[in-house]
Amino acid sequence: MSDTTEPAAAAKRLDAADELAPLRSRFVLDDVVYLDGNSLGALPAHVPDRVADVVRRQWGDLRIRSWDESGWWTAPERIGDRIAPLVGAAAGQIVVGDSTSVNVFKALVGAVRMAGDDRDELLVDATTFPTDGYIARSAARLTGRTLRPVSPAEVPAALSARTAAVLLNHVDYRTGRLHDLPALTAAAHAAGAVAVWDLCHSAGALPVGLDEHGVDLAVGCTYKYLNGGPGAPAYLYVRRSLQDRFDSPLPGWNSHAEPFGMRPDYEAAPGALRGRVGTPDILSMLALEAALDVWEGVSVAAVRAKSLALTDFFLECVTAYVPQGLVESLTPAAHEERGSQVALRCPAAGDVMERLIARGVVGDFRHPDVLRFGFTPLYVGFADVERAARVLGEVLAG
Amino acid sequence: MSDTTEPAAAAKRLDAADELAPLRSRFVLDDVVYLDGNSLGALPAHVPDRVADVVRRQWGDLRIRSWDESGWWTAPERIGDRIAPLVGAAAGQIVVGDSTSVNVFKALVGAVRMAGDDRDELLVDATTFPTDGYIARSAARLTGRTLRPVSPAEVPAALSARTAAVLLNHVDYRTGRLHDLPALTAAAHAAGAVAVWDLCHSAGALPVGLDEHGVDLAVGCTYKYLNGGPGAPAYLYVRRSLQDRFDSPLPGWNSHAEPFGMRPDYEAAPGALRGRVGTPDILSMLALEAALDVWEGVSVAAVRAKSLALTDFFLECVTAYVPQGLVESLTPAAHEERGSQVALRCPAAGDVMERLIARGVVGDFRHPDVLRFGFTPLYVGFADVERAARVLGEVLAG
Missing domain, CATH: 3.90.1150.10 (Aspartate Aminotransferase, domain 1)
Structure with a gap:
């Protein structure tokens, strides 16, 4: 032409x-046409100065005091609340930290435990981003469940009284196909299964409606459409009504009800906090926090x-x-x-x-x-x- | 006086x-007397400029190209090799990434799997930093083992043919007591158990001698004596002779033999790489890499x-x-x-x-x-x- x-x-x-x-x-x-923001989002212009402040002032000058004074300790839940409106979640249900893979593991083991002992199958999107499938297989192995990969279209027919949980990608990483989150979540619920969604390729690009559609657990990365920077920490959503039943396979000290009590016995924190694990990676996390400012308005x-x-x-x-x-x-x-x-x-x-x-x-x-x-x-x-x-x-x- | x-x-x-x-x-x-470097190391003077370069040039200008051109993809093993001489390890046995808690989980489940099905006990330092104990309990629960907390002094007597693995802290976080790594490792080996050490409070402050003393697996953080910055990623050591048998409970795509093959079936990478999980948190990780320059000479x-x-x-x-x-x-x-x-x-x-x-x-x-x-x-x-x-x-x- x-x-x-x-x-x-x-x-x-x-x-x-x-x-x-x-x-x-x-x-x-x-002057490059950057069509790879679904892999690594571009740098928000104000982020370098914010990161420099975190490094020079918060770490360099305040040092250990910044855990309190610069809000480092509460960053995972504070930044989770910044992401929440972008994925249709009320506050108090998301914590940021760890990689997507680690959060898939928390979510799936947590889902299996919520579903109970009589449900022995884990359904996973067969066309999923590979890490979800690998981690799902590990979660199934460690909890004694059978992993059953099926295409998203086959999920409704594959659901049964044996299904503990279903892990699906909201958007397929390869084809860009958007799966029907409301309908598939409803189908999982109708079968009594727990619905777990991976939002890596949808959050920040389209409405997700986690609360509205009754999603149980969800994970996502923050370095694509959320522009959080390379390897920025991922997040975990646990629906409020399920938080008391969320039994994490990674109960690190940051998820303890009294983390500085240094108690030998574990007692899970209430709410979304129990999705935390270890000490959060502050530089990556606060770069993400700054990056979220671009969503203002x-x-x-x-x-x-x-x-x-x-x-x-x-x-x-x-x-x-x-x-x-x-x-x-x-x-x-x-x-x-x-x-x-x-x-x-x-x-x-x-x-x-x-x-x-x-x-x-x-x-x-x-x-x-x-x-x-x-x-x-x-x-x-x-x-x-x-x-x-x-x-x-x-x-x-x- | x-x-x-x-x-x-x-x-x-x-x-x-x-x-x-x-x-x-x-x-x-x-002019502060800073005696909290065992909690958060001070800022190395050259780190702010290095972090600024990572943010402005590597992320801002090169964007996605930095995964190759700025060496982001290979950072976990490259920085592991920088830490290796500080803990007495030859190259190719350490990867950096995730929190200490997550690495304790990888190490313990990996250790139990190496030990075999007939060993049903996991010994853990009863005076340990709490997160190690919480994660050990989770690892024991998921692998069907019994967790037995004992004081480090009691470990030799507690070891038996039932012991799969022992998790010990090299230095007690509270009292500062240094445990006898060579003797306790030898005792574990004499009982046929796998020795796992937490180096959080020793690495960068004293010789560890991982290779010399035949330690099997080890973890540690990098934000204390290694000055990597708040929440800098932790590391995992897997002794070379055990790497082929290391079967990670978190087999994310970064640990795949061919990560960009995007294959549905998991095949573990050779060597230390199989300790990797998901996308590494580049800003925190490269701040750590820069911080390690202070060890020059x-x-x-x-x-x-x-x-x-x-x-x-x-x-x-x-x-x-x-x-x-x-x-x-x-x-x-x-x-x-x-x-x-x-x-x-x-x-x-x-x-x-x-x-x-x-x-x-x-x-x-x-x-x-x-x-x-x-x-x-x-x-x-x-x-x-x-x-x-x-x-x-x-x-x-x-």
């Missing part, structure tokens, strides 16, 4: 009408609307710029089945992504044949989208 | 002869010699300055039984510590009646020690 005026003009119109466009200035960005509904507009527009531009048959979208066309990324199947995808990156369009490659493009509504614009599709067309044509 | 010339003069002589004295300039310190033997000289001198100054009977040392007098801290039992210890801190002498209070003073040989001098004891005498006399 040689006439490129139409998508470019459309991008201009869309950017001009974009209410979220000014948010881009809250981030450090250059931002509605998740507006983010979702822009996200869908971006992915719709990208698919249109791909149709316009990429000769037919060279790529195939793995991402569902229906809005209700789409996250905030587009996955294109493409021969030699690894090479193609290298050439895209060399030309300033950064997505990522997922084995064996997927080009993955993530759209962060806070800082990606429609002109970025048009350029990405245009460069993709040029690379594939070249 | 009114004549204060003698200890003060001694401090001057000792400081003048201290080969490690110049290292103090590698840290950010003020420093011998652990010299650190140990100064540590003993500091604690000896502190006990002498306490005798000189504090009226007899007001405090009682819980820390063993014998060098071979002493870590790098002094614990003084004292009525109203909480109040006393507050008054000490108000007068610029920072130690900490451990429930119910312990004043705890940690001596970090890299930056504490003998004049600091003399001042701390003098102020303690004044506070207790006042």
Whole structure:
């Protein structure tokens, strides 16, 4: 296609009408089209100064006093309460800390224990991000349950009186497919099972509605759409009504009812705190806390609307710029089945992504044949989208 | 005691002869006597610039490329190799990541699995830092073993053909007692048990000799004598000859033989890497990496010699300055039984510590009646020690 005026003009119109466009200035960005925010979010512009203050003043000058005076000790639950509105949770149900994998382990063992001894199966999304499956297998092994991988579509039929818990990804990391959290949670509950969700690829990109839909436990990372920084700590949500029954397999001293009592016997703290484990990684955690400031005044509904507009527009531009048959979208066309990324199947995808990156369009490659493009509504614009599709067309044509 | 010339003069002589004295300039310190480095090490002076570079350039400018280009992906094993010589380990046996509590869990479940099905007991130091005991109880519960808390002195008699593993602290967090790692490890081995050591209060303060003494697994934090920063990630040591048998209860994708293969089946990476779990917390981890630069050219033997000289001198100054009977040392007098801290039992210890801190002498209070003073040989001098004891005498006399 040689006439490129139409998508470019459309991008201009869309950017001009974009209410979220000014948010881009809250981030450090250059002339690269960064479509990998679903892997590592961009740096919020005010974070470096905040981190410098944590290092120089809080650690350097106040040292040990900062556990109280700088609020280090209460950071896991305080930052959890900052994440809560982004995933539709009331305060007091989320703690931040540890990696997603470790939180999957806490959630699944906790779920199995809630479900009781007569339920001997653990269902897990067979297309899940691998770590969820590996950790689920370990949780099943340690609790004497059978792990049963099934596709999310098969979950309703697979649920039974044997099912202890179901672990599902809200958005599939590879295809970008959005799973039906309300319906699948309701199906799990109808079978008497505990519903555990992994929000890594949805939180910060679309409404989750944890409280509204009665999700039991959830985990997520904070370095993708929440822009918390590389390896920023993950979080654990335990629904308020289940907190008293949450029996963590990692009952570290930070989850004790009286942590500084240094008592030999364990007594779990009330509420979300019992999801804590050991000493929190303060530098990473307070970088995340600062990063969450970019959400000030931002509605998740507006983010979702822009996200869908971006992915719709990208698919249109791909149709316009990429000769037919060279790529195939793995991402569902229906809005209700789409996250905030587009996955294109493409021969030699690894090479193609290298050439895209060399030309300033950064997505990522997922084995064996997927080009993955993530759209962060806070800082990606429609002109970025048009350029990405245009460069993709040029690379594939070249 | 009114004549204060003698200890003060001694401090001057000792400081003048201290080969490690110049290292103090590698840290950010003020006129406070900081005797809490056994809780949170002071800030190395060059760390703020290094962290700023990680945030601004590596995250802000390079973004996702830093996983390769800035060496983020290999940080856990690279930094493990930096810690290795400080604890007497050859390279390739330590990975950094997660909290100490999480690493205790990996180590204990791993140890039980190495020990085999016919060994049904887990011995744990009854005077341990609480989190070790809580996590040991969880590991025992999940693996169907019985947890048996015993004092370290009772361990040799308690070992039997039933013992799967023993978890011990190298230095007791409260009293500062140094346990006999070589003898207790040998006793565990003689009984066919796996020896697991917690090095939180010894690494960076005295020689550990993991390889020399045949320790099987070990964990430790990095924010005390290693000065890695608040909540800096902990580490896990798995002896090389046992690595093939280390079967982690937290087999996250970072420990996979081919992590980016995204394969549904788990296959453990070879070597120390199988101690990794999820995405590492890069900001905290790279702050630690920078902090380890202060060890350049420093011998652990010299650190140990100064540590003993500091604690000896502190006990002498306490005798000189504090009226007899007001405090009682819980820390063993014998060098071979002493870590790098002094614990003084004292009525109203909480109040006393507050008054000490108000007068610029920072130690900490451990429930119910312990004043705890940690001596970090890299930056504490003998004049600091003399001042701390003098102020303690004044506070207790006042």
